[in-house]
Amino acid sequence: MSERVFRIKISAPIERIWHELTKTDEAQGAIYDAWLHTTVLGPGAPMQMRTGSGKNVIVDGRVLVCNPPHHFAHTHRFTQHDDPVCEVHYELKELGGGEVEVTLRVVGIPEGTATGKAMASGGDFILKHLKLLAEGQGLPLSTKLMYFMMNHMEFVLPQRCRSANWPMKAKGD
Template sequence: MADTTDAVFKIFIQADIQRVWRELTKTGEAQGAVFNAWLHTRGGLVPGAAMQMQTGTGKHVLVVGEVVACEPPHRFVHTHRFTQHDDPVCQVSYELKPVGSGVEVTLRVIGLPEGTPTAKSMRSGGTMILNSLKAIVETGRPSFGTRLMYWMFDHMEFMLPARTRSEHWPLDK
């Protein structure tokens, strides 16, 4: 079994907790804070429900998991596995805490499999997710650099590995 660690990322967002919660848990539209992926679930955000993060076209599944906890508007936890890697599953936890006129958001990656592509991606991705979340909630859109990256993602989707195609990852499994 691979060694695991936890990674913790924090940020303060000047906004109402409900607005931050909605941005992290919305379905039916792109999650600008989470690489512009679309959250899909089987049965809603309830413990035990299967979930996926898909590309906007729905042709590829980037992440699969299961909802572990959903306690609006304070805590959302799910398992996490990138479909392009054979790495072990880890957990992602978002904790929202009102502080003054804003919200402290803590993103924890629990059981991060050390020395894997998942660990490398999650360590760099955690900061970007929270910075994008802050920008979207406070200004209405992610930074120019992030928007440019998302444009590239949309136009380069054809380069994703075949193993990430949606037909390989049915949501009802």
């Protein structure tokens, strides 16, 4: 198991950045256009990242920390793999002058797995796109095209990713 740390400085209000990371009412453009689903945004609550149609679960986990607007953390398991669970932590720190440092820390990455490979490059992608969105620049055309293709090709996801196979359970269930 290992840890990866990604950092970026964003010129935007901390509340805007927090909203981009925790919104549940629209797709998260910084996080592969997935939709965050949860029963409540609080420690112990189940959470999932789903496709736009809601028919598939990409990530299943539980909220570990929700301390607005400074720290959001959850367990993370890609539903298409049998890899061990890891943790994802978003830490936001105001630097002054309208800048916020965002640290994305992935803890317990199962090395040599599909999850490990995805996490090695995913952090840079997420923070780069978070910066663009929070600063009001929007997504690049290449990312929009990638998201379009992902949304129209979700039928190729394995059957095991179907939402029916990943019911959201309350803590203790």
